[in-house]
Amino acid sequence: MIKSPLHEQPRNQRATVIRTSNEFILLEWLKSTGRLMARDNVETDLTSEVEEEIAEIIDLDDLVYDNDDEPGSDLEE
Numbered sequence: 001m002i003k004s005p006l007h008e009q010p011r012n013q014r015a016t017v018i019r020t021s022n023e024f025i026l027l028e029w030l031k032s033t034g035r036l037m038a039r040d041n042v043e044t045d046l047t048s049e050v051e052e053e054i055a056e057i058i059d060l061d062d063l064v065y066d067n068d069d070e071p072g073s074d075l076e077e
Helices: 026-033 047-061
Strands: none
Touching: none
């Protein structure tokens, strides 16, 4: 039988409600119902990607441009 989080209750019966007090923790409920799945610990090395992005930004800052390209240079003529 598939464990579905949704199921029907008859109208004339009270529905069961998850307690909201501090003694009941969501993780415990997930463990008890078998819905908590272990996470695969995968560590990624993002330092090389970040270093490449920073190098690209620095390279863009080092571009040489002419004074003719500056705004307002037409006013000097």
